[in-house]
Amino acid sequence: MTTVNQANESALTEYVTATIGGQLFGLPISRVQDVFKPERLTRVPLASNDIAGVLNLRGRIVTAIDMRARLKLPKGEADRRPMAVGVELRGESYGLLIDSIGEVMKLPDEGREVNPANLDRRTAELSAGVYRLDGQLMVVLDVDRVLEIAPDKLAA
């Protein structure tokens, strides 16, 4: 973006990468609590479609967010169990359901670009910028915005 940080070469951010509906996403590692396999998900009646349910993770109740639904992507194959990335917001635990987890990447902050104009609008809404990697685009997820689920978006 800018060249302000060029002098300081250590301005690197580590990202946990994940794929959702074929798209590569990156979550700043500072926001990620853990990565887990969501088990025994309990659906929450009357909740927004984006909320996959709640589950017990070592004695804490975690609200699972269906990232495919959040990004308005079609549902994944029913038989494949997704993975979850645990994040926290204001003391509450959330699990973002993703298709698969990738490696951790250390990327320079100045390599982050603004959303390209042709980025899918719904993806762009949750994006905090993109990285152009070898042959693919990594969208940086804005975790705070992901968790801004309007309460009035009730399931039909």
Next chain:
Amino acid sequence: MDDLLCEFLTETNESLDTVDNQLVRFEQDPNNAKILDNIFRLVHTIKGTCGFLGLPRLEALAHAAETLMGKFRDGMAVTGEAVTLILSTIDRIKDILGQLEASGTEPEGADADLIDALHRMAERDPSGPASDIPEATPECEIAGTLTYQILERPLRPGEVSLDDLERAFRETEVESIAPASQSAPAAPAASKLVATAAPKKGEDMPEGDRVANQSIRVNVDTLEHLMTMVSELVLTRNQLLEISRRHEDTEFKVPLQRLSNVTAELQEGVMKTRMQPIGNAWQKLPRIVRDLSSELGKQIELEMHGADTELDRQVLDLVKDPLTHMVRNSADHGLETPAERIRAGKPEQGTIRLSAYHEGGHIIICIADNGRGLDTERIKAKAIQNGLATEAEIEKMTDAQIHKFIFAPGFSTAAAVTSVSGRGVGMDVVRTNIDQIGGTIDIKSVTGEGSSVIIKIPLTLAIVSALIVEAAGDRFAIPQLSVVELVRARANSEHRIERIRDTPVLRLRNKLLPLMHLKRLLKIDDGADSDPENGFIVVTQVGNQTFGIVVDGVFHTEEIVVKPMSTMLRHIGMFSGNTILGDGAVIMIIDPNGIAHALGASVVTQQEIADENAARAGGAEQTSLLVFRAGSDQPKAVPLALVTRLEEIAVAKIEISDGRHMVQYREQLMPLVRMDGVSIGTDGTQPVLVFADDGRAAGLVVDEIIDIVEERLNIEVASSRSGILGSAIIKGRATDVIDIGHFLPMAFSDWFRRKEMRAAATARSVLLVDDSAFFRNMLAPVLKAAGYQVRLATNAQEGLVALRSGQEFDAILTDIEMPDMNGFEFAETVRSDDRLSGTPIIALSSMISPAAIERGRQAGFHDYVAKFDRPGLIAALKEQTAEIGRAA
């Protein structure tokens, strides 16, 4: 700051709160020596401690206050002025304490003004010795304990010696000195340091100070940690129990059972340490109200109900400020000045009523006043001005919706204090506080009659017992607190699910219970084999509303640790939280209030109405009404309790005999009465309301059954048409309430008379006291038909007038819930009157509980009858008047 000083600050703050309270009480009851002794001792202890710690300013102040109080003990008249003076001294002491807490040293400053005033006040006393005022000499200000001892005047009777004082001080290091405020969190900063461990029952121990209160102070963090660990222990125990449930006979069973019991006890114990009576948060209020009433020139009475309702101390801390704020608001903006009140025809003295109770797993706190209510017009204007809504939007809103604007952020501004005469100052802050603990707040206001704020706090921080049920394959927890009973409904059994239009109902012990299918409510209906007539019904009670929740299965009860819903899910009213079960699964906790809400007749509304009723001491109670259509499009209604059954009778079975419609029903010939304009069709079925009494049944033919509603029945327009009692607004529509007394004699002309006639050979007279026009209208014809002469009274006062007018009555029938003077008080008054004490009194009530009956017995009622129990009423009347007959 050294530990000693910390302890001192905490304890003194607590003591002072107690003094505040006690003084206000003392002012109202100046002859109560016990209260005075309490105050005196508290102040005395403060004084002594200050001397010991070398805090001359405080000591001098406390000493001067003590001197004045000593005069009171010696018999000086207690004036409001004097109490105000002592209160302001206490304020000064608090002020100094605050600074002491911040800086660790006593602030500079002179208190000569107050001390002089106190002395002047004390000297004014004609009875006390004039020489008795050397206390405020300069020596005092540098006094240590020793100097103090020298300067001490001779002990007055009842006063403690210095030795006692020192002993008291030594004791205070381990014991709490102020019984009434013992567990009250002290000033905010101090409470961070220490908090008392033992919860306190019974607010006012008569002479508590020295009575050993075995308590220690424990850091709040320690308690919190303990609580967390116990929660974990409960969960682990539940897991173990779950495992043992699966393996039938393991050797673990017995020790596990033991572990389970111990855990339960431990949990209860730890919970107890965190629970405190809400009265602790109310402690400062009498003082605040007193100050406000003199400041504002209003007469204000503060009523407090349910002060012993316990809640988690964390919650208590958070609601304390909002409560204070709202009481202030009520006093300041809600209540009118005495002149305004008189003009409005209200008693001069305004009342603020605080009440707290548990309901459906929640704690409800209500702050009600009988003031002018919210100024809807001003709120409208303000809302438009603040851009919260457009004029057009506001036009469409109900008053209740408009009133909610006062909770909007930024609604209360400095300008609002002067320009909005209703409330509104800081209500958004109040709401934020309540939101924080996952509670809800609502306001209900009636112009000219008062307003009430209802705060509902869920038990998010607690462990509760819950019933685990299944619906559509998912499990849910229903708090045991609100579960009344479980009913297994089967087709063709006594308990079966019937339908009134689309509303499923269950007939349970002659009451119709509305039912809700949990899975339909939660929109998780899988459509799988839901047998419309079978199912498990969880009979649930919220407030005065009872309903059934239909579930697919019922498992067991389990102690669950309530965890608050994620903020993202908190808007779903059906759930009050979630929990982790023994098997590790997360399930939702059903909020019975939410279900009741969905049922249409919102519990909040009922609650509000109940509160409103109590607050404005008027109105009528909730009645279940059957709404139907007969003859015209205008809906008609009849109290559901009068209806025995609802039937769909095949037209083909209706016969005409002797010009009357009849049907064979349950092996009897049942006459059918048609309401005007109702025509019996030629085929299909015809809805019939069946009324049964004393082995006979009659049917009222109607066109269509519409609904069952819970409403406050307010007959607004009395009717001159026969068969119609009057019109009421039910579900927003003008509805005719029919008079069963008109129709049933059409079936059997002697319906009401038949067997009662004999007893009523000589006309006996009955006084019927009921504030509800509906019941007067309903019962009077019944009584008349039974051969009694009836005199009506619309309230207890009127009843007393009638009784004392010289007219003789054979019996008195009275409602219980009435304004101004309730039935119990009425009965007590009648009992205490020699001329009337012989007249039997029968209570008519919609609330029949053993406690109420016992209360009735104490009040002197001869009998207690349910309002709709007509045969019971006539029988009771007959019995009572017969006894009189024999006695006469």
